[in-house]
Amino acid sequence: MNKKIPVILDGDPGHDDAIAWVLANASPMLDIKAVTSVCGNQTIEKTTYNAGRIMTLIGLTAPLAMGRVKPLVADAIIAPTVHGNSGLDGPALPEPSAKPVSQDACTLMAEILEASEEPVVLIPTGPLTNIATLLLLYPHLKSKIRHIYLMGGGIDFGNWTPAAEFNILVDPEAADVVFQSGVPITMAGLDVTEQALVFPEDFERIRALNNPVATVVAEWLDFFYGFHRSIGYPGAPVHDAVAVAALIKPEIMTMVDMYVAIETTGDYCKGTTVGDKHGTLGKPANARVIMGIDRKAFVDLLAEAAAHYGASHFGKEA
């Protein structure tokens, strides 16, 4: 069997972060070294608490570290309309079985990178505050980062504002640091994640798996779809899970290498990911941008991951 890929999950859970982590934790390809929280969908206290609850639910025992209280420069923006007041409304969840470690997120990430014999993959699915802080404080550790698979941005359109996607809008300066870092990036932006729709009939397929995690995933999807249905979506775009899927199942996606830069000022475009599709700027590509996905294969991947959490999964943990 191939060696597992060491990864760090960094997110602001959030329903789609939660489902991304269910997917990552079910994959035999990945060795989850740590989980770090960031403020985004909700305040840092809430996203950290949610991260602990998710880890307990899915039996993930890696260390959890809390991220920075706010974005690098900007004030925090939260998204209660999408994720509820708790940041992860919907089904009841177990209380966290362990406390966050005493180090902050970027210190824990730095320690893991230092100690790791091989480069580590980072999977940020929230604002890029922690990743940028890591890159700014420990530039010598760049070589220990194998790749960043991120959910954020959109080359052709935005969501939270007409020109910007939420994760990039919340901390544009951090995103700028990450995209200019030279670390290999795969970007799962709205171009692909709005195609990664999970339909109500798919919820039922997952619910029918009838294990404790699958049941919760179906109920998360029920809740998450509520907001999206109200603005006309035929399904729930499970944005963050695309970033994980890009690592474990890239063959179901189409990707284009291009130069991507972050707009950090402007009346309407703060947080825009400007993608140089036609090479107008003549700069070398710094990101692999995912532009398409086989939706059915993506849903199959989520369903298979949810099926992984039968009795034997928890039996092993106990």
Added chain:
Amino acid sequence: MNKLPMLLDCDTGVDDAVAILFTKYLNTLELVAATTVAGNVEVEHTTRNTLQVLELAGMGHVPVYMGADKPLLGETVTAHHIHGMNGLNDIELPLPKRAAEAMPAWDAIYEFAKKTPGQLTVVAVGPLTNLALAIAKYKELPGLLKRIVIMGGAAVGGNVTPAAEFNIYADPEAADMVFTCGAPVYMCGLDVTMRAYVTAQELDEIAALGSKQAVFARDVMQGILQFYCTYKLGGVAFHDPVTVLYADDDSYFQTDHAGVRVETKGKLTRGKTVTDLYSDKQMEHNAYVVTNLDREVFKRRVFEIMAQYGE
């Protein structure tokens, strides 16, 4: 059927030149005046080119009014690499027999609007400086116009930068003034104009129609065939001509009511037409964005019109 009046505000320009040729044989609109602006090339060139192409089209009676020689703020942005030194792919047309009128473009726009309240369509296919100045000077102007149809912007992408289209980038402040002026504004941006392309073979078929106007249309456009290879386009985009066709008859286009504002401050996004067509967040719907067309009907119209110039 009585045709309604149309004023063309242009920065002639290779595709502006073809747009001017098209104005002679429209179904619903009659060209009553042309105004010129700096854009593709300097305003002296765009004015001379406009006079020359009108005479080539046999429309030497249409008055031409010279407009702004630079944007509201900052320096003139030109595109000589696309349009040639003289703006017409360096094709030398006979010198114009007449000069531009004495009245400046912004006053002319107002005077023609006042002459036929609620009936004038302004088709603006260059930077929007003249219209912005007219709006600034005459507060009742937007209420006098039937509609403003612009070639400019893009809901998705850009050309002069990854985020901005040339005409809007050349004067973003003017463009935002026009989008928010209160008159109905129709945006024919890259979303639709890049789909309104004509292949090299079709350009030759146009020239084969035989008239000097048809041969000129091919010759003036084919210099930019190479440029569009970057965009993997099968031919040359008829940005300005398709905008005139849209103003004439929008039945074979898709148009969506949307919010549009122009970014004027971004470091990377100055001149971006920000639209809410594809976002969760909605803005005030102040404009109409043209997003698609039936290319077969477009092609048919191009040939119908050019055929009317005879052999």
